[in-house]
Amino acid sequence: MRQSTLLLAASLGLAFASHAFASDRPDPVKLTEKCTKEAADKFDVKHDYVQLQPLQSSDSGYTMSGTADAGIDGKKNFTCQFDKKGKFANLVQEGK
Numbered sequence: 001m002r003q004s005t006l007l008l009a010a011s012l013g014l015a016f017a018s019h020a021f022a023s024d025r026p027d028p029v030k031l032t033e034k035c036t037k038e039a040a041d042k043f044d045v046k047h048d049y050v051q052l053q054p055l056q057s058s059d060s061g062y063t064m065s066g067t068a069d070a071g072i073d074g075k076k077n078f079t080c081q082f083d084k085k086g087k088f089a090n091l092v093q094e095g096k
Helices: 002-024 028-043
Strands: 050-052 056-058 061-069 075-083 088-094
Touching: 028 050, 028 061, 028 075, 028 088
Parallel strands: none
Antiparallel strands: 050 061, 056 061, 061 075, 075 088
16 A cells, blocks of 8 residues: 555656646747747738748747748748747847
8 A cells, every 4th residue: 555655646746747847848839929920010011921930949048930921022031039938039130
């Protein structure tokens, strides 16, 4: 009985620890939505005209590269930067 109680306690501890670890990572969907919104606002385009690459981790947090199709103004390449907690930090336009 004592062994099964210890096993149950260890399993619960591991489950809570893995849940806490997983919840520390930002939600990629939310970061994608935020990056799309920021790019659409910056380049004055509809969200449909923003294409993003998959989220990448970096030393300072996360990055997401993309392209906004600004019509006659051309395609604008950019990178969204997020801190380690997933808070939006900056949108950097590439090759102005």
